[in-house]
Amino acid sequence: MQDIAAGLQGSDPLLRFSNLNITGVALANLINAVYGYLDWIAQQAVPITSSGEYLAMWAALKNVFQKTAAQSTGAVTFPGTNGEDLPSGTPITRGDGVGYTTTADATVSAGSVTAPAICNADPTGQTGAFGNCAEGTTFTLATAIDGIQSGGMASTDFTGGADIESPDDLMTRMLQAYQNVPQGGDAQDYVTWALAVPGVTRAWSNPSGFGVGTVVVYTMFDVAEAGDGGFPQGVNGVATNEARSPTKATEDLLAVANAIFTEQPATALVWSCAPAPNPIPFTFTGTSEWSAATKADVKDAIASVFLQYGAPVTNTIPTIALSLIESEVAAIAGTEGFVITSPAVNIPNVIGQLPTIGTVSFT
Structure with missing residues (x-):
């Protein structure tokens, strides 16, 4: 409005219903959008602030590419009549409706048949972790097969399923490659x-x-x-x-x-x-007034520190400072007055082992 007033001597663009007021508001919105677009272009011009397809292109310059979704694999077992075949490619269904497919021919022996299987891929290519499940999970044959019962279960854990890599994780790997x-x-x-x-x-x-x-x-x-x-x-x-x-x-x-x-x-x-778990026990005093939710938040805080600083090697971070855990716990509302009595010193990282939360006592 000031520019209009200065350029048109004697006009008053601040009048509520003037044409110049309306024109000024419209131009201001357009200019704001232009500068916003220029700001977005500037962000894509350097790797550390890039996003979307520009992040992918900056990463590709360092031979870093977004990790695709991966499907989980495992094995399933069904009771049956000896000698009957369970062919490769047989569709099976998990108890919650998720589809899987056998990946090799198998024959019933000793009253049951065990076959390897893979979770069916997400058509969008975005997810894969949904296929992970524990041994003993219920499965059903999606099509009837003579001599083989329709109800079975996972004879091993189904593992290896992973979602497509998130932009934040891709950014982390890209910056690591540049650095x-x-x-x-x-x-x-x-x-x-x-x-x-x-x-x-x-x-x-x-x-x-x-x-x-x-x-x-x-x-x-x-x-x-x-x-x-x-x-x-x-x-x-x-x-x-x-x-x-x-x-x-x-x-x-x-x-x-x-x-x-x-x-x-x-x-x-x-x-x-695989690193071996190294459970670290904790004892807190001054916690008599803590609720179950507060105690759960404290355990999450410890896990967060272990996630960031725990390592099965000693050439990067030899110890986890106890003060890091104390500060994380102190930031939780309602934890004033606590004391960590065990461990009493900084937690060492051990070659081949990864620190995990052991028994946590609250007194």
């Missing part, structure tokens, strides 16, 4: 390669962990394996095509080993391993 120039197989390179595997949320490397010439890579699947505390499933070992060791990894750990095998230096013997 850590590839060194042809240094410790950080193994972490970068492991994090590119669908389902992997955290990774660490331990050079010479099993002796000279070896590299031990630890991973966590915090979402895909949430039912198991985020710990990857399978046997520790090496990639399928690694001829220097007969100990082959399986399940989640094999997926990591095989992915790294195509990237690693030829001389390195890489082991894909």
